[in-house]
Amino acid sequence: RKEVEQDPGPFNVPEGATVAFNCTYSNSASQSFFWYRQDCRKEPKLLMSVYSSGNEDGRFTAQLNRASQYISLLIRDSKLSDSATYLCAVRRSTLGRLYFGRGTQLTVWP
Amino acid sequence: SQTIHQWPATLVQPVGSPLSLECTVEGTSNPNLYWYRQAAGRGLQLLFYSVGIGQISSEVPQNLSASRPQDRQFILSSKKLLLSDSGFYLCAWSTGFRGARNQPQHFGDGTRLSIL
Numbered sequence: 037r038k039e040v041e042q043d044p045g046p047f048n049v050p051e052g053a054t055v056a057f058n059c060t061y062s063n064s065a066s067q068s069f070f071w072y073r074q075d076c077r078k079e080p081k082l083l084m085s086v087y088s089s090g091n092e093d094g095r096f097t098a099q100l101n102r103a104s105q106y107i108s109l110l111i112r113d114s115k116l117s118d119s120a121t122y123l124c125a126v127r128r129s130t131l132g133r134l135y136f137g138r139g140t141q142l143t144v145w146p
Numbered sequence: 147s148q149t150i151h152q153w154p155a156t157l158v159q160p161v162g163s164p165l166s167l168e169c170t171v172e173g174t175s176n177p178n179l180y181w182y183r184q185a186a187g188r189g190l191q192l193l194f195y196s197v198g199i200g201q202i203s204s205e206v207p208q209n210l211s212a213s214r215p216q217d218r219q220f221i222l223s224s225k226k227l228l229l230s231d232s233g234f235y236l237c238a239w240s241t242g243f244r245g246a247r248n249q250p251q252h253f254g255d256g257t258r259l260s261i262l
Binding site for chain 2: 067068070077078079080081082085087123125133134136137138139
């Protein structure tokens with residue numbers, strides 16, 4: 037079983053829509069969780085960390101469900117500029133390597 | 147603030163030629179360093195990571211190697227490139243401070259390598 041699994045999409049949504057991505061992880065001892073955004077032909081950039089109590093950054097909300105071993109990313113009021121691939125990442129231990137999902141492709145259309 | 151530099155941005159090499167990609171980090175000490183490859187339309191594949199000078203862990207056996215001659219320098223090499231080595235190569239760093247919690251990785255701009 038893969039360490040991290042994501043639905044690859046693609047998700048095609050109109051501007052203003054709300055869209056949610058999930059990412060499941062296999063190791064119940066995982067400690068750190070992140071969402072990255074990768075634009076076409078660019079490097080992944082950190083979008084936000086995911087905290088146990090859930091956290092919000094503007095239109096973006098990240099949540100962690102330890103019991104079911106998944107993290108989620110909710111994007112409200114989608115903008116054209118949100119079109120990108122969103123990767124989740126999970127770390128088992130404090131300083132260990134990150135395990136990345138393959139990414140979910142989002143296209144927001146006008 | 148910390149920055150990561152990776153070069154070159156693009157590279158076209160013939161099959162069988164050698165390779166050297168360099169990555170340096172500024173503004174931090176004793177970082178953890180990583181080399182990833184991303185093939186077209188594929189996910190990130192971790193190739194090597196290093197927790198200190200001269201300490202290299204290999205994730206995938208292949209014709210690539212990595213070295214860390216200085217604390218903030220990480221080099222990816224090959225003696226003979228294969229067609230399958232084409233891809234987007236990314237260097238990344240994260241803090242090596244043991245007291246740190248929930249620290250992400252930060253990526254360089256990447257090198258797009260095409261093998262002809």
